[in-house]
Amino acid sequence: MTARKPPLYDAHTDRGAKLTEFGGWEMPVQFDSINTEHESVRESVGKFDVSHMGQIEARGPDAVSLTDRLVTNDVGGIEPGRADYGAITDSEGTMLDDAITYRLDDERVLFVPNAGHDEEMAERWRTYCEEWGLDAEIENATTDWAMVAVQGPDAEDLAATVTNTGDGNEAVVRDLGHFSVTSVTVAGTECLLAHTGYTGEDGFELLCPTADAGSVWETLDCQPCGLGARDTLRIEAGLLLSGQDFDPETDPRDPYAAGIGFAVDLDTDFIGRDALREVERDGPEERLTGFSLLDRGVPRHGYPITDDEGTGIGTVTSGTMSPSLGEPIGLGYLPARYATGETDGEIAVVIRGEAKRARVRTPPFIDA
Amino acid sequence: MSFEVPEDRQYLATHEWVHHEDGSVRIGISDFAQDELGDVVFVEFPAVGEELQADEELGVIESIKAVSDLYAPVSGEVIATNDDLLDVPELVNEDPYDEGWMVELDPADDAASDELLSAAEYREQIE
Numbered sequence: 001m002t003a004r005k006p007p008l009y010d011a012h013t014d015r016g017a018k019l020t021e022f023g024g025w026e027m028p029v030q031f032d033s034i035n036t037e038h039e040s041v042r043e044s045v046g047k048f049d050v051s052h053m054g055q056i057e058a059r060g061p062d063a064v065s066l067t068d069r070l071v072t073n074d075v076g077g078i079e080p081g082r083a084d085y086g087a088i089t090d091s092e093g094t095m096l097d098d099a100i101t102y103r104l105d106d107e108r109v110l111f112v113p114n115a116g117h118d119e120e121m122a123e124r125w126r127t128y129c130e131e132w133g134l135d136a137e138i139e140n141a142t143t144d145w146a147m148v149a150v151q152g153p154d155a156e157d158l159a160a161t162v163t164n165t166g167d168g169n170e171a172v173v174r175d176l177g178h179f180s181v182t183s184v185t186v187a188g189t190e191c192l193l194a195h196t197g198y199t200g201e202d203g204f205e206l207l208c209p210t211a212d213a214g215s216v217w218e219t220l221d222c223q224p225c226g227l228g229a230r231d232t233l234r235i236e237a238g239l240l241l242s243g244q245d246f247d248p249e250t251d252p253r254d255p256y257a258a259g260i261g262f263a264v265d266l267d268t269d270f271i272g273r274d275a276l277r278e279v280e281r282d283g284p285e286e287r288l289t290g291f292s293l294l295d296r297g298v299p300r301h302g303y304p305i306t307d308d309e310g311t312g313i314g315t316v317t318s319g320t321m322s323p324s325l326g327e328p329i330g331l332g333y334l335p336a337r338y339a340t341g342e343t344d345g346e347i348a349v350v351i352r353g354e355a356k357r358a359r360v361r362t363p364p365f366i367d368a
Numbered sequence: 369m370s371f372e373v374p375e376d377r378q379y380l381a382t383h384e385w386v387h388h389e390d391g392s393v394r395i396g397i398s399d400f401a402q403d404e405l406g407d408v409v410f411v412e413f414p415a416v417g418e419e420l421q422a423d424e425e426l427g428v429i430e431s432i433k434a435v436s437d438l439y440a441p442v443s444g445e446v447i448a449t450n451d452d453l454l455d456v457p458e459l460v461n462e463d464p465y466d467e468g469w470m471v472e473l474d475p476a477d478d479a480a481s482d483e484l485l486s487a488a489e490y491r492e493q494i495e
């Protein structure tokens with residue numbers, strides 16, 4: 001199978017980006033240095049090509065109710081022009097993916113599943129639409145849209161500048177609430193601008209037609225950042241990565257275990273609700289738990305975690321040397337008592353056969 | 369993109385460099401290798417006094433995105449390691465051929481290795 005190329009592929013290779021395969025896409029992993037890119041986002045502003053993310057549109061009288069029944073959060077309760085984060089679960093409550101859902105208007109919903117999940121999710125929506133006899137049309141629009149994230153404390157200024165075409169767009173950007181979405185013109189192109197992100201910083205995500213991706217990207221005059229910095233930023237912010245911090249095949253988890261119980265609304269009817277009601281009542285047996293290493297080393301996906309006596313208690317799902325903190329941090333599923341503070345928090349991560357001392361720490365690791 | 373490949377030393381196909389000092393050899397990784405790895409955040413070396421065979425693991429270098437092994441280009445005894453890198457691992461990126469050196473070996477008598485490449489041969493490999 002050939003990796004899919006984002007619309008900005010040529011711009012990235014011209015810029016000298018190093019590329020990597022991710023979720024079936026050939027994406028930039030770094031443009032200059034992960035540390036430099038990371039710091040730009042924490043200190044000022046950086047831009048990311050996130051066109052590997054899926055875009056699924058549901059249109060029609062039942063688009064909202066269909067989506068509501070397939071996502072853990074209350075999609076029906078989202079006002080038009082607003083967005084919300086939720087999980088897509090199966091009947092056992094296992095997370096298949098997580099996604100932000102944008103309510104564009106009364107009969108139009110756009111949701112953004114993770115790289116490589118777009119067709120599976122579109123199929124899921126179509127299947128249930130038919131099974132439940134609902135009236136909605138589902139379109140996998142992933143290749144129609146390019147997606148660019150602009151993140152960092154100066155992201156608002158940059159977004160306001162590039163949308164300032166004298167028609168009041170700038171004020172629209174400045175006043176756009178967190179998790180709100182609106183239409184703006186950037187580089188002469190009509191884009192969707194959402195006040196969302198995946199870095200723990202303030203920022204925006206822009207959706208534009210594929211053909212105009214190049215001019216939109218160029219107009220955003222700031223540090224280009226790759227998936228490397230996107231990963232270090234989201235780990236510091238304690239945000240999940242689908243396929244790494246949960247995976248229906250290799251590491252099935254429910255939203256409570258994954259620490260996103262806030263994205264589950266048990267008062268709405270959705271696939272997986274009954275199972276999740278039990279988890280919510282009893283509490284998950286394991287929870288995604290943050291930690292930092294006290295010894296030298298870099299925790300990485302798959303490394304074993306033990307208690308302070310060497311008994312295995314879990315596995316690292318994500319880890320890195322935090323560029324902002326200069327210390328090694330990570331996430332992993334541990335017995336719930338570790339996350340709830342019922343232990344002394346002393347654990348160890350086994351790196352190349354050696355136990356490195358670590359301490360439980362509640363994410364986010366930075367002030368997000 | 370062109371990478372520095374100083375003429376005053378030899379190289380391994382695995383991107384280590386070997387510089388002959390007075391009676392000892394100093395080892396590090398090439399400019400190409402540091403660029404491939406990206407930001408180096410962690411190094412681990414054997415203890416001074418340890419005897420190593422050629423091609424044995426001489427340490428571990430980790431960047432944010434990858435873990436990479438360092439191999440001994442010749443047999444010998446570890447006589448020094450660059451402990452500055454424990455606190456400032458980015459020296460490997462900033463100055464791979466000088467301040468970013470890693471390990472110094474006292475080569476065994478029969479330490480000659482035919483696997484070492486000249487600067488020209490190594491340059492050919494990375495181009």
